[in-house]
Amino acid sequence: xxxxxxxxxxxxxxxxxxxxxxxxxxxxxxxxxxxxxxxxxxxxxxxxxxxxxxxxxxxxxxxxxxxxxxxxxxxxxxxxxxxxxxxxxxxxxxxxxxxxxxxxxxxxxxxxxxxxxxxxxxxxxxxxxxxxxxxxxxxxxxxxxxxxxxxxxxxxxxxxxxxxxxxxxxxxxxxxxxxxxxxxxxxxxxxxxxxxxxxxxxxxxxxxxxxxxxxxxxxxxxxxxxxxxxxxxxxxxxxxxxxxxxxxxxxxxxxxxxxxxxxxxxxxxxxxxxxxxxxxxxxxxxxxxxxxxxxxxxxxxxxxxxxxxxxxxxxxxxxxxxxxxxxxxxxxxx
Numbered sequence: 001x002x003x004x005x006x007x008x009x010x011x012x013x014x015x016x017x018x019x020x021x022x023x024x025x026x027x028x029x030x031x032x033x034x035x036x037x038x039x040x041x042x043x044x045x046x047x048x049x050x051x052x053x054x055x056x057x058x059x060x061x062x063x064x065x066x067x068x069x070x071x072x073x074x075x076x077x078x079x080x081x082x083x084x085x086x087x088x089x090x091x092x093x094x095x096x097x098x099x100x101x102x103x104x105x106x107x108x109x110x111x112x113x114x115x116x117x118x119x120x121x122x123x124x125x126x127x128x129x130x131x132x133x134x135x136x137x138x139x140x141x142x143x144x145x146x147x148x149x150x151x152x153x154x155x156x157x158x159x160x161x162x163x164x165x166x167x168x169x170x171x172x173x174x175x176x177x178x179x180x181x182x183x184x185x186x187x188x189x190x191x192x193x194x195x196x197x198x199x200x201x202x203x204x205x206x207x208x209x210x211x212x213x214x215x216x217x218x219x220x221x222x223x224x225x226x227x228x229x230x231x232x233x234x235x236x237x238x239x240x241x242x243x244x245x246x247x248x249x250x251x252x253x254x255x256x257x258x259x260x261x262x263x264x265x266x267x268x269x270x271x272x273x274x275x276x277x278x279x280x281x282x283x284x285x286x287x288x289x290x291x292x293x294x295x296x297x298x299x300x301x302x303x304x305x306x307x308x309x310x311x312x313x314x315x316x317x318x319x320x321x322x323x324x325x326x327x328x329x330x331x332x333x334x
Contacts, residue, residue, distance in 0.1 A: 101137055218297050228289030
């Protein structure tokens with residue numbers, strides 16, 4: 001879906017199908033009062049990241065904060081946990097950790113020329129002003145961060161992180177009731193089954209179902225990411241054809257050739273003709289998007305291209321001959 005979707009609900013700005021062009025600094029105003037600045041940093045699919053586990057697991061664990069200089073520190077800021085991928089049984093959840101740099105006001109020191117001999121991170125007055133505008137820190141890959149800091153190895157080489165965890169939640173029935181003045185129940189509907197009452201506020205409608213067709217050459221590496229969303233912050237579950245994908249079994253049965261990465265993308269290495277199929281992504285039991293993958297050989301592609309050129313050439317020759325015959329007919333008639 002090429003059009004950018006936005007919505008404002010209860011004062012919150014929601015962006016769907018986020019792109020690199022959406023990144024920047026956002027601010028909301030309440031009357032004449034300006035609220036805190038919010039930096040939106042959009043990550044590319046090819047950005048490197050580390051997969052970590054909670055401290056209650058066996059690791060690997062999140063990286064610790066690191067001092068760049070007496071006045072600068074780099075650390076990981078974590079988002080809240082996503083919802084569970086399923087209910088009533090063990091599912092998956094995740095949260096993202098983003099690299100940030102924070103300025104620490106060191107009283108009694110010369111912060112204008114404060115530097116570390118090991119990293120030569122020099123803070124100018126204008127740099128300090130930027131950090132003071134964002135007291136919670138600035139993303140490591142943000143254009144707001146001074147170039148002298150971005151180029152520090154401790155910042156440039158530090159990766160974002162994704163924390164994976166297991167979860168199990170109860171399946172809830174979201175019941176809405178309409179009561180009379182005497183307390184009598186006039187209407188009862190189950191919102192969790194997609195049934196709503198006319199007395200309710202209209203629920204947010206998800207974007208239209210996203211579809212995509214991907215053509216790939218046999219032997220290539222293919223990345224399949226869900227092209228749509230159901231407006232839920234939950235890990236995606238995949239189906240290949242009519243069969244639901246179990247990430248662990250998929251990895252084992254294909255010998256690691258096909259696996260699900262931490263971002264819920266299906267990664268296919270050395271694609272085979274048998275990988276041609278319909279891949280659908282789901283959140284809960286709601287369909288998010290559909291991808292049709294078609295594999296072809298490079299030899300067929302080259303032959304098809306050559307046959308197309310040959311066909312065009314033959315067509316041009318036939319048209320040329322027809323025009324010559326028409327010309328001779330016209331000249332004889334004169």
